[in-house]
Amino acid sequence: MKKKLQRLLVLMPLLVGHLIFAQEKVVTGTVTDSDGMPIPGVNVVVENTNRGVQTDFDGNYSIEASVAEILVFSYLGFASERRAVETDDVLDVQLAEDAAALDEVVVVGYGTQSKRMLTDNVAKLTSEDIDEVPTPSVQSALAGKAAGVQVTQTNGKVEGGVNIRIRGVSSIGAGSEPLYVLDGVPLINNNESNNGAPTNPLLTLSSNEIESIDILKDASAAAVYGSRGANGVVIITTKKGKSGKASLSLNYSYGVSEPANLRDWLNADEYIELFTEAAINTYGEEEGLAVAEENFESLANGTNWRDGEVDTDWQDLIFQNGFVQDMDFSVSGGDEKTSYFFSGAYNDTKGIITGNELDRVTARANVSHRLTNKFNTGLNMSFSRTNIDRIANDNAFVNPVQAVAQPALSPAYLEDGEPNSNTLYPNFLLQDKYAFYNTLVRRVTGRAFAEYQFFEFLKFNTDFGYDLYYQTEDQFEGRLVPFQATNGEAYASSVATESYVTSNYFSFSKTFSGVHDLDVVAGMEYNNTNRRFQDVTGIEFPTDDFQTIESAAEITDGSGEETGNSFLSYFARATYAFNNKYLLKASVRRDGSSRFGSENQFGTFPAVSGGWILTEENFLQDNTVLSFLKFRASYGQTGNANIDDFASRGLFGGVSYNQRPGIAPNQAENPLLTWESVDQFDLGLEYGFLNNRISGEIDYYLKESDGLLFEVPLPGTSGRPIINRNIGLMENEGVEFVINADIFQGDFTWSTSFNIANNDNTVKSLPTDGADIITGQNILREGEPISAFYLLEYAGVDPDNGDALYYVNGEDTERETTTNPNEANRIVAGQPYAEWIAGFTNSLYYKGIDLAFTFQGEWGASIYNAGGVYQSANGDYYDNQTADQLDRWQEPGDITNVPQARFFGANGTAQSTRYLQESDFIRLRNLTLGYTLPDHIIEELGLQNFRVYFSGLNLLTITDYEGYDPESTSDANQGTGVSFYSAPAARTYSIGVNLKF
């Protein structure tokens, strides 16, 4: 991206210049920084001409110029220097670092802008923020780094879905994921998993090839992406070659991982104690004992439970020590005309859950070439191959984590070493041994681009981008797998989604009268996505050695389908600055999409914003304390078109009954269905003190999502359970606060960055007279946060008899309690999304030693444990229980929250707030400690850089939440904020080395 700017600068000079060069000669010199280090890639331009060069790797340049001509030296992050050519042939220049460090360049879509002049809210992250975090997911590495950006990995599976919420959830039924744009190509981001749990489609990205990630948070920034910008836009820019000598860098790291948290479960003795008591409470002394002992006998599977022969720690079998191995290389370089960047990376991750692994190879080549000084063209190309060994979704008996339900009395293995098949629940070890589920994702993403500079002020860009996501899944279940009754079963699927996009736009940039800066971008884009899917299921295999469909004696299921969508867009954006002080911006995008009915096929998304840099005013210009102050305000409209391709239509699909074809309705029609539109207002203040040693920004925003797309439940009597509707209004209101400080500078440097954001989500209006919409444990109710928990209120235990009590919460009976859950009324009892999120990052450096760490915190959310009715049910059923159930009521007067143990007694097992808990946490998300060898040693070794480091992920978690993990929820679509035997995150310790030649 720096490179891009440099190109611009090179092209800036006017065509018309001095025609006579009387005393032309060659001027040479070296450009250095204030420490005397050479700076490669500095633009050296003869003012008012089109002659320009760049410094080489050692900071040297050579240019033809005449005496009295002016050379302009410019480089990003440094103040430009103007020097007149004198008689001397050598002109060495030292560039001073630009005091306004705020002046970084952000990528805003169809162009770049200086952060200083920006009137939008854009958070910028660079490769340093995401490198070296030992996780295969680039998105996970973003957690805690940007204000108002919440990053949550569903649970501890390596391929697990990642949710990114920018400024809260702005949609209910449509997608809430931001749009990802990689080098101008909107990325395919559809979950294509067929085992019930999502995979992260962006796992195919490797962090080593990423230069920067710009997150467009407010509508003014995102509006240029129109109907796809409502959830924010994440712009990923890959690395480019820098001109100069080629450099080769190598990185390697290896880490071990373990679950970030474990829970306490009953051991064999405790299980016997609790369940004997539970059975006696239900059936009486004699019969109860008989029932309990019969159960123990059956669980023990022939072992002697009375003597404690078996005490299986199932949790220990579920989790394993994993590892993360990363290696990558990159080569980059270039000359005046051509720049190149090649990279390759390999990641090998063994998850913390038995049977869960991933490996990935990625490669990239970015090449650009300048044919003439007006015409620049290039190609970015990458491919990757991601291979995942998967385990079942959370809501499957063979989900390894569900083995915590197995009582410790049951042996895990038989004497012959085979997994025990006579367990209470299917033994996942059989699944692990005799079945597999393999997912292979191949991805090719590329962009060819050309750029033609008609005039100094007018440029035309044309891009053609392509993204192919091709995934195959292969599953085989052998004869001994739980529930297998067809002599083996195999499943194979193949899905290919390809998207191509062509963008064509003009960029105009000119300064009028020295004080009016005007930039205009206008163009069009067409994006077409096509998805083809096939799958087939076969049963009856000759032996378990045959595992592909070919050998199936019977094919039982198959499908082949195709779908697609297209977007046609026109966009324009103008930015204007007066005297670098008063800033204005306006943009508009008109989008059409095949996803919406012909009546509503086009939508227009405008935005305006303005800014005022106060420190440019006379009254503040010389202020020594306040070095930068900018106010900005923006308003814009974006859309959310992230719904099924044909969501508005009344549809009938094919079915078969006894091999006869038929059709059945599968979607209720709503011809009025249209975009969700999000109006966002943002007010911001950016500040810098003490020469910007302390800087930051404060933002207030109000985001209204209107016409929310939702699957509204219909009366079942209508024949369809749901309909897609634009049902209402929701509001996200929040503040964001960022402060960055260079606490120490010099030999010992310490810089720190803290961000905190509050988001207040309220459902403002619902259709049908504002009637509640209840889905499972979640409710949409006016005045409450989205998907709030709606549950019976648990009132604890009657000290007299151990009965579980629920508050009636009737109109006149507010605090009355009842033992009958059907008599109690549900209440809104918490919300699944955090109200406060914060990140705190520190970087320290002293004599080659660097230390960086990020804390991340979230407050205000709750998690409903849907597994609670089985796990913590005071001996209601055979399931092993959490250790806290030992604290059950036993005799009158006992004060406890755990009701009397009653086998089959349903004492306290209704879905209630008993299983809801706040999930506030603070987490040491990652920490890196590195050491770089001193320069003289590196030079002797013939290297440019040599560094070793330790890096850790999720090293520490501070929380009162008692479940596995305050960030882990079910991946099996069981409701929002619901956990169900969901694995905790991984804690990883890794060591690595960086080499640069």
Next chain:
Amino acid sequence: MKKYRLIFATFLIGIAFTSCEDELNIEPAQEISTEVALSSGENVENILIGAYEEAGQADSYGGDIQMLSDLYGFTNEATWRGTFTQPRDVFRKNIFVDNSYVRDIWLNGYEVINQANLVVDNIELVDEEEQDNIAGQAMFLRALTYFDLVRLYGAPYEAGQENSQPGVPLSLEGVIDYSGNLEIPRNSVEEVYNQILEDLNNAFEMLPASNSFFADKYAAKALLARVYLQQGNYTGARDAANDVIENSDHSLTDTYEEAFNNEVDSDEYIFAFQVTTQGGGNDLVLHYAQEDLGGRGGDITVNPEFIEMFDSETDDRSSFFYESDDNGETLTSKYTNQFANIPVIRLAEMYLIRAEANFRLGTSIGNTPTEDINVIRERANANLLDNVGLDEILKERELELAFEGFLIQDLQRTMRPVGDLEYDDERLTFPIPQREMDVNSLLEQNPGYGQ
């Protein structure tokens, strides 16, 4: 050079701004619109096939209706041992309003009804000679579904009474326009039964005498016998059952065992839902069978109390059980093939209905009650009885039809208690599903389930 440049630039801009609005018209490849679906006779017939498929799903006659009807009636005969809490609560006769099985039987039932309604509404599109057959089948499926819904979600039908207690909402026109208010109230039990009788009588008139594995005339008549019996209309029940026995071509299989686990309908099946390796649900095998037969190991286990009810050692039915490899408990052998069809009406039931109705009326239309019972017993190799009374007839029903979804309805029909509960206890009627109460303000909840 300049010229070349100009041409090139024009070319680039030209392709850039070429309109491609036509590209926005993308049609679904796997689906057709409602308009197309309701525009040809062929598609109307396709919708009927779809209605069979819907009704055969696990949530309905793929097993859950039958299984819950038995679990609701079991006290000592069998036990729900499985891990799922929703069937367990039905077995405990202590159902929460958000029970997902209770919800899904309702939702699936009305999907079937709506599809049947669409067929009836659009029948004039079908070839004239096919119209009666197609509409008759739709009416049969609609009646079958309403009959089970009204019995599960409405208080029991009281013979000879007004039956104004709330049944289930009657939706009799296919819904294709979802833009308006779709709320409808519950109709009385009487109204729902009247609709069922009308549909079945029409279906009987309209359907052919045989119709492959689809519903035929005698399927409608047999169901009519069942409905009349539930209503205590013994004359109607007797005559309908007699018509089926005498005039349909169905016959009992040679052995009791042959009456079950058939991948192709046996002669005994008057109506069955079709299951293949490629389609059709079978939750009965799932919950009644051991794992290597496609079950979950035996969620529903048979207790000695049931087996001891058999009074004849030679009775094949008394040994039609096996021990589960998975939990060591006794399981029924009626469901051991996960790809077998699910019989909804077997001829044996008609003999039992005729016997009971004749006995109650003191008549011998077709045959004497004792002879009819002995037809059933003889096939099962049980010793024959001399002179049966009502108790023997009802017991024979229980032995013959066990685990086929008759228990709670028979107990309530004959006003026998279910364990400690009287036959009309509030707990023996399903709640209206909570999700339905949440979206339809016109619905009245059943007593005992909150407001």
